[in-house]
Amino acid sequence: NHKTLETSWLAFLASDVHPPHDWSSISWWSEVQMGPPDPILGVSEAYKRDTNPKKINLGVGAYRDDQGKPYVLSCVRKAEAQIAAKKLDKEYLAIGGLGDFTKACAKLALGDDNEVIKSGRNITVQTISGTGSLRIGANFLSRFHTEARDVYLPKPSWGNHTPIFRDAGMQLKAYTYYDPKTCGFDFQGALNDISKIPEKSVIMLHACAHNPTGVDPRPEQWKEIADLVKKRNLLVFFDMAYQGFASGDIDRDAWAVRYFIEQGHNIVLSQSFAKNMGLYGERVGGFTVVCKDAEEAKRVESQLKILIRPIYSNPPMNGARIAATILNTPDLYKEWLGEVHGMANRIITMRELLVANLKKEGSTRNWKHVIDQIGMFCFTGLKPEQVERLTKEFSVYMTKDGRISMAGVTSGNVGYLAQGIHAVTK
């Protein structure tokens, strides 16, 4: 009643608790638009909502075992135990990262006895996995490769390549790569386009297991590309995110990178250990610049550090310690080679099983590309309307471009998958 109200009002006025200034109506960000939804995330979210017990998620960009579960490598667990036992401190790494890691990282890519490493003419820094490596590279090119601002990506390329280079200030262009008619490599188309790229432009090459198509050039085709790129005087940027994971063989997957260097291309190279060591969320990668000589490598190193310091100061230690332990401990290294081989093999087996099951279903289409393509991804050749049917009628989730992650295929679901694909393509 009145007296109570008055008392409480007076009490309120007397108290220190006043409504805050209506400053929250001031907004610094009223012009900030909601960004477009992430296409791949959309796939995963729709998958989660689906109640069909037979649903399959083929959008996943991470390896899965034959039960469809994430797989932490045994050599990684052993390395972690070794590291934990040492009770190491958590002092900052150098700006360029853990030395034991960067040395081993370079050797893995280039080969133990590579003359580049022996002569000290590479600089290799630890980075935040493959993305971090590509971005450091893009920023470095933007700052120091001023003769040309264009980066030529294969058509198609990993979606994130475009904003990486664009946000770093480079211009994006493309060269023909994938042939949708054959679901294979458009070799002549690529040579044609590359022959017209202006001198000194940057050309991005996927070292192995092209993402998203799974289509790689054959060695003799790589040789011609290397020749042409040299004639055109282009700066080669290799993206190697799947070394070991593509063919199952570390050296075979690095062949193109090593060949180009042998032929005198002073490349820049991004490496990721997300897939081949299963270190995804630990963010382990490397960025290498192959220089003319050790003196140049020192100059480049100093500038890389100046560039990195105002981005994140120094890289995260944990994943690099794991990778270094594996790469530098013979038993663990051997075990790792076996596990990488195992992962690549399971993928290859799934490709073979999928094609076999499609034939069993009665499909008369040519599915040879499913076996010819390599690595985690497969460009099925499915059209958007077929993809839509596969999702709606069979609860099989993939990106609209018809790309499937073979890692999401298991011996348990490959039969059902073949049923679905056959149903929408017969």
Place this chain on the structure above:
Amino acid sequence: LQAAVAGQLKTYEHSWWSEVQMGPPDPILGVSEAYKRDTNPKKINLGVGAYRDDQGKPYVLSCVRKAEAQIAAKKLDKEYLAIGGLGDFTKACAKLALGDDNEVIKSGRNITVQTISGTGSLRIGANFLSRFHTEARDVYLPKPSWGNHTPIFRDAGMQLKAYTYYDPKTCGFDFQGALNDISKIPEKSVIMLHACAHNPTGVDPRPEQWKEIADLVKKRNLLVFFDMAYQGFASGDIDRDAWAVRYFIEQGHNIVLSQSFAKNMGLYGERVGGFTVVCKDAEEAKRVESQLKILIRPIYSNPPMNGARIAATILNTPDLYKEWLGEVHGMANRIITMRELLVANLKKEGSTRNWKHVIDQIGMFCFTGLKPEQVERLTKEFSVYMTKDGRISMAGVTSGNVGYLAQGIHAVTK
């Protein structure tokens, strides 16, 4: 002929980087390297930006070791975190800074993302401002500020300006000078404020001074960017060190905030940090979040998991959280004790100079007031290493070396 052609193809010796200059040597690294080369058994390294225990050794917190053991036992996978990081971490990170019951968090009007420690947070913030705060390109730093602030904002495309902060005459805060400069900052400019334990001076405003700054900043309509790298580490008290941040928010400033767990949790090389934007409401926070993710994805896709798991475990496990508060308090206390010991020893040596600022300053660093030539003598004659501006890291001072340090400082200043 074949061999000749093959040879010619191989000697394609081409340099893309002939114009790349050797960069200037890092000043602080130079100090550490000179220290390493010195053979004097009494040498002291006061350039170190990391905490040291009283034996001069790196210190991994006990609560961190426990959290690590808990995490290892769970045998978690290594799947990618979300672009914005580990949810258990970002929620706890925001609560730590703003307070558990803060209305900002309750109303969902903050967006907090996990970042690569403090530097990564500042850079994400700088990039975000550069892209979306287009009404003003200037960032005002206190004079002096952490050296890396400048390239962070510059490389992100912002312009750097400064406001008076440190008073070399008093080795303290030039309050009037700061208010004077701030009153002239053009509207909508960004102003950087160190939440506590100003780096490099150790000089912090008092609460009543913070209140006047908050008022003036509001009048000038400035966008506040708080850098909080030392919460808990400055006074030993988590809430006390966050007071300025919370006060500004209470007063209606919609701030942006960088946090680091490098020092207060000793997680240096694990790279754990957070970036927060306090928005008008939850709807705006969603829009801002979507744009932060679009910005982060082409830099590093998603942040490193290990340190965030450790920090989240500590912040979200009551026993560990309590232990952590105690350890942070312990670290801050050791620093404070060293400050007191240094001044006491200087008096014992017979110094008649006013060393009050050594005790008044707070946090890891101390601006001694030594001139470059005095610093040089201290290094040459006593093997005491510090940066030319007279800044010393109190973390490098121990009960074992503080007497010797006082001797040296007195010798070059008497």
